[in-house]
Amino acid sequence: MFLIRNLKYKDILDIKKLTIESGNIICLFGASGSGKSTLLKMFNVMLTPDEGEINYKDTAITALDPVQLRKEVVMLGQDPIVFEGTVRDNLLIGLRFSGKNEVEDQQLISLMKKLHLNKELEEDASNLSGGEQQRLAFGRVVLMDATVYLMDEPTSALDQDTETAVMDYFTEFIKKNEKTAIMVTHSKEIADRYSDRMIYMDEILTKAGESYE
Amino acid sequence: MNEMLEITIWQLVSAYIFIVILLAVVRWRKISREKEIVIATLRMTIQLVLVGYVLIYIFEHEKMIYSLIVLVIMETFAVYNIYKRSKQKLSKDLKKIIAISMFSGTLLAFIYFDFIVVQFSPWYDPRYFIPIAGMLIGNSMTGITLGVSALIEGFTSRKKEVEAALMLGATPNKASQGIVNHAFDAAILPTINSMVGMGGIVFLPGMMTGGVILSGAGPLEAIKYQIAIMLGITGSVSLSVILFLFLGYKTFFNKYAQLKW
Numbered sequence: 001m002f003l004i005r006n007l008k009y010k011d012i013l014d015i016k017k018l019t020i021e022s023g024n025i026i027c028l029f030g031a032s033g034s035g036k037s038t039l040l041k042m043f044n045v046m047l048t049p050d051e052g053e054i055n056y057k058d059t060a061i062t063a064l065d066p067v068q069l070r071k072e073v074v075m076l077g078q079d080p081i082v083f084e085g086t087v088r089d090n091l092l093i094g095l096r097f098s099g100k101n102e103v104e105d106q107q108l109i110s111l112m113k114k115l116h117l118n119k120e121l122e123e124d125a126s127n128l129s130g131g132e133q134q135r136l137a138f139g140r141v142v143l144m145d146a147t148v149y150l151m152d153e154p155t156s157a158l159d160q161d162t163e164t165a166v167m168d169y170f171t172e173f174i175k176k177n178e179k180t181a182i183m184v185t186h187s188k189e190i191a192d193r194y195s196d197r198m199i200y201m202d203e204i205l206t207k208a209g210e211s212y213e
Numbered sequence: 214m215n216e217m218l219e220i221t222i223w224q225l226v227s228a229y230i231f232i233v234i235l236l237a238v239v240r241w242r243k244i245s246r247e248k249e250i251v252i253a254t255l256r257m258t259i260q261l262v263l264v265g266y267v268l269i270y271i272f273e274h275e276k277m278i279y280s281l282i283v284l285v286i287m288e289t290f291a292v293y294n295i296y297k298r299s300k301q302k303l304s305k306d307l308k309k310i311i312a313i314s315m316f317s318g319t320l321l322a323f324i325y326f327d328f329i330v331v332q333f334s335p336w337y338d339p340r341y342f343i344p345i346a347g348m349l350i351g352n353s354m355t356g357i358t359l360g361v362s363a364l365i366e367g368f369t370s371r372k373k374e375v376e377a378a379l380m381l382g383a384t385p386n387k388a389s390q391g392i393v394n395h396a397f398d399a400a401i402l403p404t405i406n407s408m409v410g411m412g413g414i415v416f417l418p419g420m421m422t423g424g425v426i427l428s429g430a431g432p433l434e435a436i437k438y439q440i441a442i443m444l445g446i447t448g449s450v451s452l453s454v455i456l457f458l459f460l461g462y463k464t465f466f467n468k469y470a471q472l473k474w
Binding site for chain 1: 373374376377378379380381382383384387388391469470471
């Protein structure tokens with residue numbers, strides 16, 4: 001699904017080759033500052049490499065319309081962002097942004113239940129706590145019905161029980177709908193438990209004289 | 214009513230008493246601003262006297278080319294003034310957009326005002342052409358200045374929000390809609406306020422006097438002019454601010470629909 005060749009970005013990334021297959025949950029794992037988030041942003045052109053290329057379904061990613069690509073390859077950033085408005089507005093805003101069809105309240109309520117988010121749809125989203133905001137942003141991305149989900153530390157603000165519930169739901173959702181997820185985490189436990197494949201940043205980054213295939 | 218009261222040179226000199234009072238207060242309160250006040254007063258006097266002589270010449274030699282030269286000079290000064298007054302650093306592209314929207318916004322509004330609303334005769338009659346163009350340009354300059362600062366401030370403080378929207382497949386246009394709307398509001402508000410706000414009660418009689426002088430006619434005629442000018446100003450400010458914002462937000466994105474900032 002993705003093929004990276006000779007990618008260089010500042011002095012953060014230097015990757016000879018990396019392939020990512022569809023229909024998997026892939027975890028990017030590594031210490032902070034190892035370039036996980038930077039690499040994740042390359043997959044939907046939120047950043048572009050200085051050198052080298054990234055192909056998505058056999059086409060160079062820079063040749064694709066970035067807006068169209070992001071509708072297919074959606075991303076949840078590291079900091080959960082809450083937009084002005086209610087919980088409902090915040091859940092639906094991704095669909096509104098990308099011009100996709102909005103969903104019924106019933107579907108929103110059932111999603112919130114799965115994410116352990118016990119809030120009213122009418123509630124002002126700015127009143128939510130940090131963990132609740134993270135799940136709100138998570139739900140908004142899941143609703144997008146994309147092909148690939150890029151998730152940057154999606155559960156960093158959650159307690160363990162909630163994290164397990166959210167991740168259980170997400171994994172099932174990805175498998176059932178045959179989607180692909182690329183997830184950044186620095187929790188080894190999460191990576192071990194949920195991923196089909198782990199990519200260690202220090203293994204894919206080229207050190208002097210080495211190459212990784 | 215048609216004759217204006219003449220101010221003799223001695224009467225004019227006596228008006229400088231206000232500056233003397235200001236200087237006395239400043240010295241008494243030990244606010245060290247005497248030098249600035251004196252310089253500002255001198256500058257204002259010299260500038261206005263010079264402008265006066267230039268206008269006398271232009272009014273006496275009614276020529277299309279003179280009116281147009283004054284127009285271009287006013288536009289150019291307005292654009293540089295916006296660059297200078299902006300506290301944030303402006304990108305080259307944004308500067309270009311400021312100049313384009315300032316020139317085209319004010320000119321379109323002015324051409325409509327000149328040829329359709331008031332129909333100056335001849336169309337370059339400096340007595341109408343220069344002051345009215347000046348009012349449209351001056352107000353649009355203020356509008357764009359406010360718009361520039363609100364737009365940059367918006368992209369700075371709401372950067373993450375814009376990025377989150379892009380990550381969800383929003384076009385740059387949709388991702389910056391909130392910022393652009395807010396900037397439009399901030400830029401246009403002073404103009405709206407001067408039309409409908411309580412300030413109108415204070416300013417209107419003052420502007421009417423200006424109108425009377427401008428038209429050399431009675432209050433009713435002056436009010437008609439005043440209404441036309443207020444609407445013209447609103448049109449010019451809206452047009453140039455809209456042009457600026459709709460072209461300007463694009464300069465914050467690159468060809469990959471990524472934020473440049």
